[in-house]
Amino acid sequence: xxxxxxxxxxxxxxxxxxxxxxxxxxxxxxxxxxxxxxxxxxxxxxxxxxxxxxxxxxxxxxxxxxxxxxxxxxxxxxxxxxxxxxxxxxxxxxxxxxxxxxxxxxxxxxxxxxxxxxxxxxxxxxxxxxxxxxxxxxxxxxxxxxxxxxxxxxxxxxxxxxxxxxxxxxxxxxxxxxxxxxxxxxxxxxxxxxxxxxxxxxxxxxxx
Numbered sequence: 432x433x434x435x436x437x438x439x440x441x442x443x444x445x446x447x448x449x450x451x452x453x454x455x456x457x458x459x460x461x462x463x464x465x466x467x468x469x470x471x472x473x474x475x476x477x478x479x480x481x482x483x484x485x486x487x488x489x490x491x492x493x494x495x496x497x498x499x500x501x502x503x504x505x506x507x508x509x510x511x512x513x514x515x516x517x518x519x520x521x522x523x524x525x526x527x528x529x530x531x532x533x534x535x536x537x538x539x540x541x542x543x544x545x546x547x548x549x550x551x552x553x554x555x556x557x558x559x560x561x562x563x564x565x566x567x568x569x570x571x572x573x574x575x576x577x578x579x580x581x582x583x584x585x586x587x588x589x590x591x592x593x594x595x596x597x598x599x600x601x602x603x604x605x606x607x608x609x610x611x612x613x614x615x616x617x618x619x620x621x622x623x624x625x626x627x628x629x630x631x632x633x634x635x636x637x638x639x
Contacts, residue, residue, distance in 0.1 A: 437516050441529040448533035452609035453540060456576040460545075461559060463578075465552040474583050480606050481552060481574035498542040498571040501535060508532045511632075520632060524625045530617030537610030538575050545573030577606045 459479050463469070469477040483497075512528050546568030552558040558567075568574070584602040588595040621629060 434516060434519060437519075437522055437525050440522060441512060441516060441525055444526055444529040445533040445536070448530065448609065448613045449537055449540075452533075452537035452613070455578065455609055456541065459578045460549055460552060460576055462557065464557050465554050467554075468580075474581060476580045476582065477578050478580035478606055479552070480577050482577060483574055495571055498539065501539040501542065505532065505535050505539060508535060515632060518632070518635070521625070521628060524621070524628045524632075527617045527621040527625060530613045531621075534610040534612070534614035534617065537608070537613070541575040542573050543571055545576070546570070547573070549573075575608070577608045577611070579608060579612070580606045 459477065463477070463479040465479055465481065467479050471477065508528065509532060512525065512532055515525050515528060545566070547563055547566045547570060548560060549566050550558045550561050551567035566573075581603050582601050584600070586600050588598050588600050590596045
């Protein structure tokens with residue numbers, strides 16, 4: 432019964448993250464133009480950007496390689512999660528891995544499909560759904576939609592600071608999405624509370 436319940440919890444976490452992630456991305460994509468911003472509070476904005484790279488907009492490897500890498504990684508994480516559920520590990524640990532899997536899956540959906548089913552987003556123009564194949568790019572080359580922006584501190588570097596003196600300073604300047612958040616939360620809780628479980632599970636599955 433515990434095994435069945437853990438499996439259901441994992442599925443629920445994954446589905447919930449994917450639904451919220453994709454619903455928020457589709458809404459932003461079809462209601463906002465690129466770089467448009469909606470201020471919720473002084474420290475939280477919905478700011479629409481797209482990126483070709485990894486979490487939080489990082490870009491340092493090719494798009495095709497990144498998409499394929501994500502698909503392979505999802506396969507490994509999914510298999511690992513299956514082994515965890517069958518191995519009767521702690522439910523909290525399984526939830527962490529489910530969050531990471533859901534986040535990775537959420538972003539790969541953008542990469543694989545969005546280029547085929549949406550028109551291009553650019554400043555002053557809101558994208559829309561298009562017929563399959565009439566989108567702004569090809570399979571595996573879609574851009575990931577980001578929108579969560581928390582400029583907690585906006586200031587200017589003092590003039591005496593080398594290189595950056597007098598330039599604007601923003602903390603926290605990263606723009607991300609629900610999928611990125613799920614990955615980050617999953618990894619943070621895992622490292623904070625389940626480091627030993629992680630080490631033991633990897634050692635056990637490595638010997639299997």
